[in-house]
Amino acid sequence: MHLNNCLCPVELIHVLKWWLAMGWITLISFTLLARTMSENQTCKMIGQTGFMEFSKGGDLIIGGVFSMTSTRKLNDYGYGAFPNTYCIKEFKFARTMIFTVEEINRNTELLPGVSLGYRVFNGCGSENLVRAAIEAVTGEDSKGCSDPIQALIGHSSSGVTQDINLILSPLSVPHVSHLSTCSCLSNKRLYPTFFRTVPSDHFQILGLVQLMKHFDWLWVGIIHSEGLYSKEGTATFNMEAKKEGICVEYTLPYAKARPFMVNTIVNTLRECSSKVVLLFMSLSFTKSFLSDIEEYKITGKQWIGGEAWITQESLASVGTRSILQGAMGLALPLANIPGLGEYLLSLKPTDEPQSTIIKAFWENFFECSFSPSNTTAVCTGTEDLSTVSSGYTAITQFRAENNVYKAVYLLAYSLHALLQCKNGSNPTTGKPCIVLNVTLQVLEHIKYVNFTTQDGAKVSFDENGESIAQYDLVNWQMKEDGSIEIVNVGQYDTSYPDGEKFKIKDNTKIVWGGDSDKVVRSVCTEPCPPGTRKAINKLKLVCCFECFQCPEGTISNQTNSPDCLICPPEFWPNEKKDKCLLKKTEYLSYEEIMGILLAAFGCIGVFLSLLTSIIFFTHNETPIVKANNSELSFLLLFSLKLCFLCSLTFIGRPTQWSCMLRHTAFGITFVLCISCVLGKTLVVLMAFRATLPASNVMKWFGPAQQRVSVLCFTLIQVIICILWLTINPPFPKKNMSYYKEKIILECALGSVVGFWAVLGYIGLLAFLCFILAFLARKLPDSFNEAKLITFSMLIFCAVWITFIPAYVSSPGKFTVAVEIFAILASSFALLGCIFFPKCYIIIFRPEQNSKKHLMGKIQPRNL
Structure with a gap:
């Protein structure tokens, strides 16, 4: 709750309060000393007394200090009297304390055989409240001396509680507060006898931070009242919010009757981008603040409040309804206290005939007067409170009253534990038992208290005298008929493990600020999305x-x-x-158009080679077939089939075996092919030499020598391939450097020397064949095969010379495609140039397929 405003530093405040407390302690000490000097001596405390309003005797007495009047009526000394105003909430707290004491006295298990009494004191202002507390402790009042209390309950204000506790702590008098929430009171060095049944503001702020984190409100503003309570709470919120990544866009103070502050706040609310605003104020300041800003029509904000004002329906007015619609905050838990509602409504002035406060409340409730008057009705004292609508008669929700209820039970349980005795010692502390007429040391036993109320709430304390922090998350919802409903939509409970303390109820409708049906969005920058x-x-x-x-x-x-x-x-x-x-893998496959076309051309080449072989075989006895060495021709056709087929090994996903097969098959088949062409070229040259007189060159290059030459040329390539495969064979490789977004599956060469050795050997044979064929191109015959071989080898060499730069520069599957194209192009060149003209003569010009025609134009000459 709200602390008294002070412009001094906190340290100076503690020093001044300490000196004040020392003065009060000295006064109390002298009073107690005077009482012990003579029992017959009348004791009287200096200054004003008579703060006690309600009392009841008992074996054990507990006291309570409440501000039932906000301005106490003093002697006017000729200047006139100060008017009385009354605080219904504090009066309700006092009645709740009396109800609880009476309930405990009816309990046969708690404090059996011992009656519990009470003394309820009323004070106004810090000084009178401190005097009331001293009166409770010393037992002195205007009527004389009485037995002191064993413990004190009160006050609602954190500032007053500080003042009272500075006096009670040196006297070891337990002090239990039901509504003082300032976290400063957790300092056990300054307040060793202080306990409370209401959570510290520190837990409330942790809950507010978790609330904002849950709804992803990372960009918030704070408006707080001036004073130590709000300033400390705001500082704590800033610190805890920073830990959770929540930023505070602005922090603005508010003071009553200062228009320039209101203008600053209104301008900030309109200009700043944060949609969530934490209003950290006491109830009185909140009323004033809402009254000041209602004319400015501030809408679209999600207001967050603390337990000080969030459940106060009296804040809603015609001008503030649009502001408070959807407001959300933490409230003291809603409790069910059986019998309390009926007890409060059963109050009659005759219950306390000497109480002027009850009569004043009664006159206020029913707008009547116990003194005859012509202007007001006469109070009978029998009026029905259930017909009155006020904070006192609101018995459907008990929140702060439950803390008073728990505070009285706390003292009762500690007194009960204190009176226990077993084998001469107290079972709780293990110390010797006490006798009833000895001053009761309640303080030590409060620390061990652990009980559960009738509605299931657990009450216990930690080392700082703090009880378990429990809050309800409430939401303001305006109905169509204009009424207000404060709905419980969640809970914050520190007794649960981390991650489970804050919970939102399932299937609960929540109204958001600005009457929105969606969660308010309040961030400085939208979260960075993935990517x-x-x-x-x-x-x-x-x-x-x-x-x-x-x-x-x-x-x-x-x-x-x-x-x-x-x-x-x-x-x-x-x-x-x-x-x-x-990554996508890229290789030349049979499923893409380029792979299909190349495979089709390879198959066409095989088919044409096979067709040519059939034509030559069926016309094997014709002169044109015999004249061109049919044995080498069939071997060349066979090697061409292998050349076309080896192109198919380059298509498909590279594997260890396919990589080794494609290069070696290519190298060997092409050498076999070129060896046959070279043999045919040599045969042409030798045949021309054989036509010269006295020439026997053909016996040195007959069929046997031709076969051996082809075998030797091919064997050399086989040996090169074996060495290549043995030393460092080709292998499948994932090339991830050429393209960033895909993988090229290719066959790495392994040994680069081996690859170029195979290719170089083919080139050497092709170049030799081209030279020999070129020399024999003008030999005089009707069908000179040397010309065809020259032209085929010219194309062959041109293709493979072009292949080298294209192979080196082509990426991925295009490298393979270039190699296949070179194989097919050179194979088609050999097939087309050497065999197609002969097939044309065999099929379409059979008259030219005769020995006479072939030999008719031969004119031997020297080379």
Whole structure:
């Protein structure tokens, strides 16, 4: 609750209060000393006394200090009297304390055989309340001396509680507060005898922080009243909010009757971007604040409040309804206290005939007077309180009253434990038992109290005298008929483990600020989505950051990720850059058009070679077939079939075996092919030499020598391939360097020397064949095969010379395609240039397929 306003530093306040407390303690000490000097001596405390309003005797007495009047009527000394105003809430607390004492006295198990009495004191202002507390402790009043109390309950204000406790602590008098929430009272060094049944503001602030974190309200404003209570609460909130990544856009003070502050607050609310506003004030300040701003029509804000005002329906007026609609905050838990409602409504002035306060309340409730008057009705004292609508008669919800109820039970349980005796010692403390007429040491036993109220609430204390912090999360909901309903939508309970303390009820309708049906959004910067990274600007608050796209090859898969992660080598980010997807693999397959076309051309080449072989075989006895060495022709056709087929090994997913097969098959088949062409070229040259007189060259290059030459040329390539496969064979490789977003599956060469040795040997044979054929191109015959071989080898060499730069520069599957194209092009060149003209003569010009025609134009000459 609200502390007294003070402009001094906190340390100076404690010093001044300590000196004040020392003065009061000295006064109390002298009073007690006077009582012990003579029992017959009349004791009288200096200054004003007579603060006690209600009392009842008993074996044990507890006291209570409440501000039932906000201005106490003093002697006017000729200047006139000060008017009385009454606090219904404090009066309700006092009646709740009396009800609880009477309930305990009816309990046969708690304090059996011992009656519990009470003394209820009324004070106004800090000084009178302190005097009332001293009167309770010393037992002195205007009527004389009586037995002192064993413990004190009160006060609602944290500031007054501080003042009272500074006096009670040196006297070891237990002091239990039901509504003093300031976290400063948790200091056991300053307040060793203080306990409370209401949670400290520290827990309330932790709950408010968790509330904002739960709804992702990271950008908030704070408006607080001036005074130690609000300033300490605001400072604590800032500290705890920072731990959870919540930023405070502005913190504005408010004071009553200061228009310039109101103007500043209104302008800030309109200009600032935060939608959530924490209103950290006491009830009286909140009433004043709402009254000041209602004319400005501030809407669209989500107001958050503390237990000081969030359940006070009296705040709602015609002008503030639109402001408070959807307001949310933490309230003291709603409790069920059986019989309390009936007890409060059963009050009659005749119950306390000497109480002027009850009569004053009665006159206020029913707008009547116990003194005959012409202007007001006469109070009979029999009026029915259930017909009155006020804070006192509101018995459907008990929140703060439950803390008074628990405070009385707390003292009763501690007194009960104190009176226990077993084998000469107290079972709670293990110390010797006490006798009834000895001053009761209640303080030590309060620390061990642990009980459960009738509605199931557990009451116990930690080392700082703090009880379990429990709050209800409430929401203001305006109905169509204009009435107000404060709905319980959640709970904050510190007895639960972390992560479960704050809970929202399922299937509960929540109205949001501005009468919205959606959760209010309040952030300085929207969270950075996956695919971006969060960059903090050192010149701004941590909530006001910037978002940058992740660089190429990196991702972020979380909101507000501080860094972007590099994908593994075989993965690549998707378009949103929030996932690493397995890279697409690229290789020349049979499923794509280019692979299908190349495979089709290879098959066509095999078919044409096979068709040519059939044509040659069926016309094997014709002169044109015999004249061109049919044995080498069939071997060449066979090697061409293998050349066309080896192109198919380059299509498909590379494997260990396919990589070794494709290069070696290509190298060997092409050498076999070129060896046959070279043999045919040599045969042409030798045949021309054989036509010259006295020439026997053909016996040195007959069929046997031709076979051996082809075998030797091919065997050399086989040996090169064996060495290549043995030393460092080709192998499948994932090329991830050429393309960033995909993987090229290719066959690595293994030994580069081996690859170029195979290719170089083919080139050497082809170049030799081309030279020999070129020399024999003008030999005089009707069908000179040397010309055809020259032309075929010219194409062959041109294709493979062009292949080298194309092979080196082509990426991925196009490298394989270039190699296949070179194989097919050179194979088709050999097939087309050497065999197609002969097939044309065999099929379409059979008259030219005769020995006479072939030999008719031969004119031997020297080379």
